[in-house]
Amino acid sequence: MTGTVLQVNVSRGGIPKRAIPLGELTAAGVIGDAWRYPFHGGARKAILLVTVEGIDELVSQGFPLFAGALGENLTTIDDADRVAAHYHLVLDEIATRGLGAEISVKPTQLGLDLDADACYGLLARLAERTAAAQSYLWLDMEGSAYTEPTIQLYERLRAEHPRTGICLQAYLRRTAADVERLRPLDPAIRLVKGAYDEPEKIAWRDRRAVDASFTALAVEFLTGSKGRPIRLGLGTHDVALIELIAEQVAAAGIARDAFEVEMLYGIRTREQYRLARGGYRVQTLIAYGDAWYPWYMRRLAERPANVAFAIRSMLP
Numbered sequence: 001m002t003g004t005v006l007q008v009n010v011s012r013g014g015i016p017k018r019a020i021p022l023g024e025l026t027a028a029g030v031i032g033d034a035w036r037y038p039f040h041g042g043a044r045k046a047i048l049l050v051t052v053e054g055i056d057e058l059v060s061q062g063f064p065l066f067a068g069a070l071g072e073n074l075t076t077i078d079d080a081d082r083v084a085a086h087y088h089l090v091l092d093e094i095a096t097r098g099l100g101a102e103i104s105v106k107p108t109q110l111g112l113d114l115d116a117d118a119c120y121g122l123l124a125r126l127a128e129r130t131a132a133a134q135s136y137l138w139l140d141m142e143g144s145a146y147t148e149p150t151i152q153l154y155e156r157l158r159a160e161h162p163r164t165g166i167c168l169q170a171y172l173r174r175t176a177a178d179v180e181r182l183r184p185l186d187p188a189i190r191l192v193k194g195a196y197d198e199p200e201k202i203a204w205r206d207r208r209a210v211d212a213s214f215t216a217l218a219v220e221f222l223t224g225s226k227g228r229p230i231r232l233g234l235g236t237h238d239v240a241l242i243e244l245i246a247e248q249v250a251a252a253g254i255a256r257d258a259f260e261v262e263m264l265y266g267i268r269t270r271e272q273y274r275l276a277r278g279g280y281r282v283q284t285l286i287a288y289g290d291a292w293y294p295w296y297m298r299r300l301a302e303r304p305a306n307v308a309f310a311i312r313s314m315l316p
């Protein structure tokens with residue numbers, strides 16, 4: 001392939017990637033870009049080339065894309081209003097069709113980094129609609145810059161709107177304290193290992209340490225809140241970890257249906273069925289919409305084997 005590189009975009013994690021006037025390309029990726037780190041896929045997946053024609057074609061199909069700026073963070077608060085309006089429609093559908101589904105939103109998609117109060121206002125209206133639809137509103141957890149503002153949003157939200165939950169990341173060293181801080185609210189927590197490239201100072205980077213933190217957080221939350229109206233979702237595909245947690249809480253008289261197992265649509269499907277047959281409450285999270293692409297790219301980057309899996313599933 002021959003051509004001219006028109007623009008180079010980098011980011012320390014997440015999207016949009018910003019254009020830089022001059023970039024240094026090495027065998028390990030572009031200097032200053034987090035995709036070169038093993039956590040995001042490493043050197044073999046460090047560079048994504050997008051053709052101008054490819055972007056033009058997607059734009060002509062109605063996707064509002066431009067080089068490097070495709071993603072979840074928003075540019076104006078009007079975008080947040082549009083995202084919220086979309087979720088209101090989704091909740092209408094959930095209610096009229098009696099789907100029993102729940103929704104999960106990224107606070108930055110509702111303008112958290114533009115105007116936290118406006119973001120709270122949108123979430124509060126969504127939470128009202130969620131309750132009317134007998135659904136549940138979950139806040140996803142993004143990079144560590146958003147941990148504290150997201151927890152603050154949830155504290156405000158949960159005080160007024162009980163059908164709301166928050167995702168917490170087991171790799172963050174602060175999470176045990178966050179669970180304790182939220183405990184008086186009888187919170188709904190979705191526990192995940194964590195998907196962003198966080199520094200050693202604030203996060204465990206070693207897999208075993210993350211797994212140990214995940215287990216301890218789940219077991220302590222369940223045993224310490226026994227009898228309380230809490231919810232705990234284990235957002236992981238790590239079946240061994242799920243079964244270990246079930247075993248440890250069983251010793252305290254807590255059944256495996258006291259928590260939920262939450263996996264991504266299409267990942268470890270057979271295990272999802274097996275766990276459901278074995279008495280676990282299994283839920284599947286489905287990503288969709290304009291921002292599915294960067295989201296899915298992050299999931300692929302976490303596990304390069306998924307690239308082959310995704311390609312195979314697209315073949316006739």
Ligand SMILES: Cc1cc2nc3c(=O)[nH]c(=O)nc-3n(C[C@H](O)[C@H](O)[C@H](O)COP(=O)(O)OP(=O)(O)OC[C@H]3O[C@@H](n4cnc5c(N)ncnc54)[C@H](O)[C@@H]3O)c2cc1C
Binds near residue numbers: 140238239
């Ligand atoms: C419902 C849900 C919600 C999430 N929400 C957030 C969020 O808000 N914020 C956030 O930071 N992260 C979120 N994540 C992502 C999470 O933090 C992890 O990055 C991701 O789930 C991969 O880690 P794991 O727990 O599945 O375990 P891993 O240790 O990565 O994997 C355990 C085992 O599961 C299998 N496996 C794991 N992932 C895959 C895969 N993609 N394809 C095939 N097999 C796989 C493998 O066999 C692996 O050995 C969410 C995940 C889920 C399931």
